[in-house]
Amino acid sequence: MRVKSGEIILALGFLGLMLTLYLAFLWAPSVNINAFESPEAQRIFYWHVPAAWAAFIAFAVLFVGSALWFFKRSPLGWKLHIAGSEAGLACGLMAVWSGCVWGAAEWGTPWDWEDWRLNSFGLLTLLALFLVLGRQSQPDGVESRDTFSTFGLYGFVLVPLTYVATRIWVIRHPGPVIGGDEDSSISGDMALVLLIGALSFTTLIIGHILTSIEITKFEQRMDRLQKKLDGE
Amino acid sequence: MAEPILELNNVTVRRGMGVVLRDFSLKVNAGECVLLHGENGVGKSTVIETAARLLPLESGFVKHNGMMICDGEGRRNNPAKPFGLTLQANCLVPSQTVQQQLDNVVALSDKSYNVKPIIESYKIGNRRNDKIAHLSGGQQRKVAVISGLIPGMVSQESRLILLDEPDSGLDDDSVEILVKQIHMLRNLGHGFVIASHNKRLKECATSLHDLSEATNQTPDFSEVWEVNSDDKNYSLLRTKIGWNLNFTTLVSVQRNWLAALLVMGGLLSIADPLTLSDRDVILMGFTLAPAFTMGLVGDPVFKILSEQRAIDWWRAQNNSVPNSYLESIISGFLITAIAMQIFIQSVDYRIILAGGGIVLSTSFVVRFLQMSTIRLPRSNAVFIRLLTPILILPWGIIVDYCAKL
Numbered sequence: 001m002r003v004k005s006g007e008i009i010l011a012l013g014f015l016g017l018m019l020t021l022y023l024a025f026l027w028a029p030s031v032n033i034n035a036f037e038s039p040e041a042q043r044i045f046y047w048h049v050p051a052a053w054a055a056f057i058a059f060a061v062l063f064v065g066s067a068l069w070f071f072k073r074s075p076l077g078w079k080l081h082i083a084g085s086e087a088g089l090a091c092g093l094m095a096v097w098s099g100c101v102w103g104a105a106e107w108g109t110p111w112d113w114e115d116w117r118l119n120s121f122g123l124l125t126l127l128a129l130f131l132v133l134g135r136q137s138q139p140d141g142v143e144s145r146d147t148f149s150t151f152g153l154y155g156f157v158l159v160p161l162t163y164v165a166t167r168i169w170v171i172r173h174p175g176p177v178i179g180g181d182e183d184s185s186i187s188g189d190m191a192l193v194l195l196i197g198a199l200s201f202t203t204l205i206i207g208h209i210l211t212s213i214e215i216t217k218f219e220q221r222m223d224r225l226q227k228k229l230d231g232e
Numbered sequence: 233m234a235e236p237i238l239e240l241n242n243v244t245v246r247r248g249m250g251v252v253l254r255d256f257s258l259k260v261n262a263g264e265c266v267l268l269h270g271e272n273g274v275g276k277s278t279v280i281e282t283a284a285r286l287l288p289l290e291s292g293f294v295k296h297n298g299m300m301i302c303d304g305e306g307r308r309n310n311p312a313k314p315f316g317l318t319l320q321a322n323c324l325v326p327s328q329t330v331q332q333q334l335d336n337v338v339a340l341s342d343k344s345y346n347v348k349p350i351i352e353s354y355k356i357g358n359r360r361n362d363k364i365a366h367l368s369g370g371q372q373r374k375v376a377v378i379s380g381l382i383p384g385m386v387s388q389e390s391r392l393i394l395l396d397e398p399d400s401g402l403d404d405d406s407v408e409i410l411v412k413q414i415h416m417l418r419n420l421g422h423g424f425v426i427a428s429h430n431k432r433l434k435e436c437a438t439s440l441h442d443l444s445e446a447t448n449q450t451p452d453f454s455e456v457w458e459v460n461s462d463d464k465n466y467s468l469l470r471t472k473i474g475w476n477l478n479f480t481t482l483v484s485v486q487r488n489w490l491a492a493l494l495v496m497g498g499l500l501s502i503a504d505p506l507t508l509s510d511r512d513v514i515l516m517g518f519t520l521a522p523a524f525t526m527g528l529v530g531d532p533v534f535k536i537l538s539e540q541r542a543i544d545w546w547r548a549q550n551n552s553v554p555n556s557y558l559e560s561i562i563s564g565f566l567i568t569a570i571a572m573q574i575f576i577q578s579v580d581y582r583i584i585l586a587g588g589g590i591v592l593s594t595s596f597v598v599r600f601l602q603m604s605t606i607r608l609p610r611s612n613a614v615f616i617r618l619l620t621p622i623l624i625l626p627w628g629i630i631v632d633y634c635a636k637l
Contacts, residue, residue, distance in 0.1 A: 113628045123622040130618040134605075137613040141248035144608055146288075151604070223249075 006210030013207050016200025020046060023193045041105035044098050046190075050197035051094040052121070054205045058087035059124060059159050061209060062131075066152030069145055075220075076213075078145055081152055083212035085131035087205040092125030120162040127155040140223065235298030236261050237392045237423035238283055243292035244304070245275075245282050252278045255292070256443070258425075262390040265414065265424040266446070267437035275443050276427035277320060280396045283425060284317050284548040288607070296392055310551050314341045316393035318380030320400070322372050323545035325536055326365035327481035330356065330375050333364060336476075337379045339466035340549060343386040346460070350378055350385065353409055373401040379545075381413060384422040386461040391422045399430040407432055416457035474533035474556030483532040484559055488591075491529045492522035492567050496574065505575045516583075516635040517628075519571045523564050523587040524627050527594025528620060531556050534599050543606065555599065557592060564591030583634050590630060594623055 024046035033039045062084030068077025099118070100110035112118055131148055138144040238260040245253040252275040260266050268276040281287050285294060285302040293303035296311045317323070324333055334347045351357050354374045356367070364372055377398045384391045399407050407430065414436040418424060426433060434440060440447045470476050478484050499518045508515050533556040537543040546553045568587025572579050601616045608614055 113624045114632070116625070119622055119625045123619065126618045126621065130615050133618070134614045134616070137615065138608050138610055139248065141609065142246040143248075147605055147608055 004211070004214060006207050006214055008207070009203055010207030010211055013200055013202075013204025016196065016203055020050070020193065020197040020200050023196060027189075028193045029189055036106060037108075038105035041102050044102045046193050046197050048095055048098040048102060049194060050201040051091050051098060053198050054201035055088055055091035055095055055121075055124070056159055056162075057202060058084050058091055058205050058209075059128075059156060060084075062088055062128070062152050063156035063159075066149040066156075070149040070153060073142075078149075079213045079216045080209070081131075081145075081149060082135070082216050083209040085128045085135075085152070086212055087208045089125065089128035089132050090208070091201065091205060092121070092128055096122060096125050117162055120158050124155060124158050124162060127151065127158070140220075234262065236295070237264075237297055237390055238425065239295040239298075240279070240283060241292050241295070243282055243294065244290040245278055245287050246290055247278060247287070251290075253282065253443075257292075258283075258441070260392070260423040260425055262421045262423055263418055264438045265418045265426065265436050265451070266439045266441050267434055268425065268427040268441050268443065269429060269434070270442040277396050279443070280394045280425060280427055281319070283392075283394055284315075284319075285311075286544055286548055297390075308551060311549070313389070313391060314383045314549060315391055316380040316383040316395070317545060317548055318376050318395045318398050319541065319544065320396045321541040321544070322376035323542045324364045324372060324376055324379070324540050325477065325481075325542050326539055327363060327483065327536055328477070329361050329363055329480075330367070331360050332476070332480060333375060334378060334382060336468075336471055337382045338386055338461075339468055339471070341383050341386050341461075342463065342465055343461040344464040345382075345386045345462075347378070347382070350382075353413075354378065354406055370401045370403065370406075374406060377402070377410060381417065384417040384420070385413075385457065386459065387422075388420070388459050393417070393422055393424050395424065395426045395428075397428055398426065399428055399433055411436055412453075412455075413457070415451060415453035416455050418451075419454065419456040420459070472552060472554050473558045474531075474554050475559070477533050477536055477554060478556055478559050481536055483536050484556060484563060487532050487535065488526045488529045488560075488563060488595075489567070492526040495525040496522045496567075496571060500574065505577075512635040513632060515575050517631045518575045519583065520568065520587055520590060520627065520631055520634065522567045522571050523590045524594060524623075526563060526567055527560065527591040528598060528623070529595075530602065531560070531595050531599040534602055538602075538612070547606075553603075557596065560595045561588040561592045564588035567591070580637065582637055586630055586634050590627060594627075597623060 024043050028043065028046060031039050031042045036042055061080055065077045065080025065082075065084050068074040069081055070077075103112070104110040131151060135144065135148055236259040238258070240256060240258040242255045242257055243253055244251060244255060256275075256279070258266065258279065268279055270276060278287065282289065283294060285308060288306065289302060289304045291304040293300050295301065296315065297313060299312050300307070300309060301311050302308045330351060331347070334351070338345045338347065348357065348360065351360050354377075356371050356374055359367055359371060364375060367375070377395070380393060380395050380398065384393050398410060402410065411432050414424060414426070414433070418436065418438070424436070426437070428434075436451055437449060438451060440449065499521060503518070505515065505518070533554050534543070537546065537554065543553055565584050565588040568584045569579060571587070572583060598617070598620060601619055602611075605611045605614045605616050
């Protein structure tokens with residue numbers, strides 16, 4: 001059996017995630033117990049931040065794919081749109097879920113409907129869910145591809161909005177870790193675990209995107225063969 | 233030389249993953265009847281829907297009476313003159329009566345016309361005041377066909393009439409009447425494009441077109457349709473703001489009001505407002521929750537127009553599809569005033585205004601999302617409402633603001 005490069009990268013990413021979990025919960029140093037309501041819950045951060053980071057990469061892929069399909073009618077663009085929305089959904093759900101667990105422990109509530117970053121990121125994840133479920137509900141065709149690509153293009157506006165949300169409308173969510181100000185930077189062992197997590201998630205979604213493109217190619221081939229059988 | 237009534241110039245149209253029409257051209261002049269025939273899937277309905285500007289063009293353009301109404305760049309202009317349209321789906325509003333449906337079509341032509349004799353000619357005169365939903369499938373088809381013919385029946389000026397499988401579901405007598413009326417209207421100077429396999433309808437055609445080549449013929453029929461209409465300027469305002477549709481169907485009561493009242497009842501069942509008198513934000517949230525719910529249910533007019541693709545008929549005729557924004561804002565004022573009486577035991581016009589604004593803006597966003605997916609083959613199955621929870625954020629901000637008033 002031929003093993004595809006996408007599957008190897010996917011497996012490497014998965015192993016990286018396992019390593020991240022191990023380091024986050026059993027190796028990384030504890031935070032200052034006076035600085036947080038629930039210090040041990042801070043370990044979720046090593047999962048949450050890389051997941052959100054990977055989700056942003058996936059949404060960028062979704063945007064590029066949507067633009068390629070919408071403006072160029074590129075078949076590769078459509079494959080990237082599918083892969084980006086699926087990876088965005090998976091990573092977005094992981095970031096939202098881990099954020100809710102942390103929020104429940106630290107803030108006493110899993111969600112704050114008035115926090116811009118939570119809501120804009122939640123909307124991005126719902127957009128990815130809409131694209132994945134919506135696409136499955138429709139027969140493949142230019143009408144559905146055009147419509148979903150339009151949503152993919154509009155949705156990307158939320159990515160920079162989500163990133164800057166904690167700088168402009170600081171309500172509850174902590175400030176950015178990557179590219180933030182001096183107070184927000186971390187160092188030492190914590191940064192190492194975070195880096196391993198970010199690399200693992202990035203590897204995982206690259207593997208997912210490659211595998212998804214391959215699967216879409218097979219689906220489209222099946223569709224063509226089906227139409228051939230129908231005599232079209 | 234007079235402009236053709238319809239001109240499709242080098243249009244390319246995709247449906248699904250295939251190109252159905254590639255560089256297809258067609259001209260229909262006054263007094264011509266082009267009958268499209270050919271195998272299923274050859275593109276007959278696509279030609280009709282393209283001519284009615286319901287499908288986006290990859291290239292080329294469509295003109296009605298010399299005026300460009302849509303092109304490959306995505307531009308869309310309202311047709312200067314109304315045109316007759318009967319699609320494969322009936323495009324009727326099931327909650328309206330036959331008379332109301334046809335009156336709307338007559339009003340779109342800015343004419344006053346007694347449709348009773350036409351309805352009687354199709355032997356559904358006794359069902360004139362019945363709701364369309366109560367008619368049989370064949371009777372509904374008759375109403376759809378009459379709707380398509382009316383712009384020609386009320387006008388001395390040349391009109392375009394597009395009929396997609398008009399004979400489908402009609403009995404033999406009705407097909408005979410239809411054939412006769414098409415002959416008479418064509419002789420008056422109207423132009424037809426008809427998609428059909430019916431042999432009787434083929435006799436009406438001046439040109440038989442299988443989408444690759446056309447064969448001309450001369451129909452043998454001399455009688456001309458006599459127009460008995462008067463000019464009357466209808467603004468259609470009551471229809472466009474959803475007044476007529478809302479009042480005749482009570483759809484907003486059935487959907488938006490019911491949902492809002494249920495939410496109010498639910499909130500009352502979990503908390504006694506008197507025990508929350510010191511918790512301003514929660515009380516304001518309870519007060520504005522019914523208005524928010526009302527908006528989230530969506531535009532009721534959009535719902536009834538989607539039932540039998542009547543929205544496509546409106547989209548073809550006019551860029552502004554009827555909406556119920558006015559009704560939304562009035563309902564928002566009312567439901568917020570009621571909620572204030574129940575939860576706060578006082579009335580503040582600023583909060584009532586906020587309630588109206590919440591219903592209007594929320595239903596506008598929901599409608600915008602729904603309209604964005606209208607082109608999809610299964611637009612009702614597309615999970616578009618997954619995107620609406622974000623509206624909780626602005627609603628929460630308004631609640632906070634109102635609580636401080």
